[in-house]
Amino acid sequence: MRRWNGWGESAVTHQIPRSAYSRLAQWVGESSPTGDVTLESVIHHIPDSRLAHHPMITDDRETRVRHARGQSVPDWVALRSGRIGRVPDGVVFPTSENQVSEILRWALDNQVVLIPYGGGTSVVGHINVISDQPTVTVNLSKLNQLLDIDEVSHLASFGAGISGPELEIHLQTRGFTLGHLPQSFELSTLGGWIATRSTGQQSCRYGKIERLFAGCNMISPIGPLTIKHSPASAAGPDLRELVLGSEGRMGIITKATMRISRIPQSESYRAYFFPDFASGVSAVKEMVQERIPASMLRLSSSDETMTTLALAGMDLLVALLGKALNLFGISEGKCMLITGVAGTDKQTRQSNSSIWRLARKHGGMITGKYIGDQWYKTRFTTPYLRNHLWELGYVIDTLETATSWRKLTQLIPAIETAIHDSVRPTGERVHVFTHVSHVYQDGASIYTSILFRAKPDPDETLNLWRRIKTAASESISASNATISHQHGIGVDHAPYLLAEKGELGVSAIHAAAKLFDPRGIMNPGKLVTTEN
């Protein structure tokens, strides 16, 4: 059973070691659990559905509560405190494109707002009910079939509601993989990845979802948009860009054709340590600009390096590692780089050897496979830590952007400083740590995690979060970096879209939304809003 007010399966927990508790206190102070409300009490308090009966739509109260919120900090505060806000009036689980069309027609006729729902893992409010009109959430999890596979051309089509694990099982039993592994992989869906421009951990090899996405059906209020596959085309603007990042504003993605790859013969993950972040950045930059075929280059700041190792409970290892690295002049301020390579055995050997050469050139030391393998094993369990930390009275959140290599090394401290400054007036502290995880020839993504104490009053927790989020977003926006590299706009990033896209740019997205959804029933309040 899925957790109704946190991450993942109820049966799965992932805890930090007892030894790390003191570190939390050291970073942001002692804390205590806030005490969560029960699902029953939330269910009891939600308003009745305003919908007339419809055979496909359920107005079951628990189902409605379970579709009301995603995974952002405001969502968690809402669910844990019981101040849940608006919930959908109904939820529908279409089993075919025809049913999706039918729901759209019905919604148009009845002025009902629709919210497309994939895995419910949005961290920026994509699936929240904003409008006060009657609202139905369209859960697409039953459109989860493998529809077609072309093993010659390395293409496969799926129902867009298919989850990461379902999709990979279909492909891997045939010797293929999509290779798209966001941290939300176990719950998130293909359609959600496309609608929010998701990025997977192995993006150096497979690219962002944009590169994997080769065609689709999207059913809009004015009819279906079918985008045919072509390996490349010069036939005018690429319509895939009306679907990528559309966040449910243009229609409901029902089917997607994806570029797939043969499962690589071998994969290998390694950890390197650099004496400081700047050397690590130089190394990673040179690796990608020299076109070393890595699948992943994930460089942690010294704060993140220390935090990761502490939370993983690798105390003994850290001590040993510290001694060993000291011999090479790598001590305080050391930064960890996890590298992934994939391909034929020969390709992975060659890639590892090129990576090692460039790491050495920039003062890096390899520490073998152990830490890399550990990272690989726990790569989807990290979000479960959020549950455990919340239960200890700590809130964790992440925010992300991308910028050019030239601006990167200034932007990271700018964001971190803005975050620290934002909470200073409250007397609270925030622990901040950052990594660079998606690298391009012209720049990289920045992924910053924040940890702070939950307050007994949920409004105070929310206020703390809002201070941090606003300060970080303003700092990103002021430096002309993108407000999101991989999470999308949703509600939380909407105020910053205008600065990023410009007035004409936002008008163009509005115009497309107006074309496909003239009556404004598709996920209003997300992406482009009446304010931006």
Add this chain to the structure above:
Amino acid sequence: MRRWNGWGESAVTHQIPRSAYSRLAQWVGESSPTGDVTLESVIHHIPDSRLAHHPMITDDRETRVRHARGQSVPDWVALRSGRIGRVPDGVVFPTSENQVSEILRWALDNQVVLIPYGGGTSVVGHINVISDQPTVTVNLSKLNQLLDIDEVSHLASFGAGISGPELEIHLQTRGFTLGHLPQSFELSTLGGWIATRSTGQQSCRYGKIERLFAGCNMISPIGPLTIKHSPASAAGPDLRELVLGSEGRMGIITKATMRISRIPQSESYRAYFFPDFASGVSAVKEMVQERIPASMLRLSSSDETMTTLALAGMDLLVALLGKALNLFGISEGKCMLITGVAGTDKQTRQSNSSIWRLARKHGGMITGKYIGDQWYKTRFTTPYLRNHLWELGYVIDTLETATSWRKLTQLIPAIETAIHDSVRPTGERVHVFTHVSHVYQDGASIYTSILFRAKPDPDETLNLWRRIKTAASESISASNATISHQHGIGVDHAPYLLAEKGELGVSAIHAAAKLFDPRGIMNPGKLVTTEN
């Protein structure tokens, strides 16, 4: 001086050897020159400009003639026969973004149509005057500055009117390259590449222009659209897709920020021969799907292999080659693959070795560097052959598409057969040959050349061409392949856009054009028209 009625610089010629004349006759019959009209006579016959005086706009008759037509077969027939059709009423050469804005305002006030003009190399009618309204061609060649270079992030910004050679000189003197080398490279411009979604010969390494294009200024009738650079972003639809392939319909691209690369330490070109086309396709497909880092994989059909070698006058070489390849069972029907690799010395060695391994696996034989180096030396001179062949009484044209690997091997003969069938009722013959030159994991481009006799009556020549073009386009469209991989839509491909993009897709492009250009002054009749 630029040729006014053919390709390239007047001083440059590129001829086929006398020995190849008999092959032309053998392929399509003896022919004789059609006799071209003079520039003076064309100038004499064009109508007067309908514009009132404007200090920035020239109505010089020769300048207007020189901006009336591109490089398509209908363009050549028009220019060579003197039936030139509509010419612009004036030409303007803005020297700044402000001047572009000024011209746009003036055009709006005076209901004048504007046609953005880069290098004038369109082969599908992009720069032709379609509307009967007063028309001004906006020649952007004076916006040709390097505006900014970020050597850390591998980014450079240019005025969009900069030509290929100008751009590469700026970059190469600093150790960089854009790596975008379409066959039109010497004349075409950055803005033209972007507006038509151009592809360069080394696309395996550098990507289509889409991947290189990182930001821009586009001045539209309702104001400037500035797209900021980000290495990647999840902030809603990517606005670059409003500019890429916009073909002058949305506005005038004045500045573009491009992803650049360090000049590779080494490059190497080699030729392989395969016993038949299917083996060559299998080899190339496996090379790209195994992610061998080639810069170019260019596989010719057996007809093209034979044609290329014959037109290059390599008779002795061909005889020797024939004997050598015979020993390995490669004879009639042999197909040539030219490979390019680039990178560090070690990377090019490794890539060449991987390519050789996979070529051998599929029955291919390497023939060393000579043919590859020859191809490299003449890679921009091939279009000059068109001049020479025309002067001998032969018309040459090319058409192109892209499709999945699964469909590729059926689509090529389908196109070639449709072409042959189309001319049969006329009693004429057409020589057809094809290569695959831009390869992707999911498919490849198809590039088909046609050669036929010019007729004394230009209408008959045009009629022949139209039969061929229509048959090929219908065959491409019927198989759901893209109507263009690298030349764009313009006028000639516009009838096929609806089938490719669907009704909603075309509506979306119309809506964007309507937003940016509500009065319809930007390059009407191209891309989306009142008919599609």
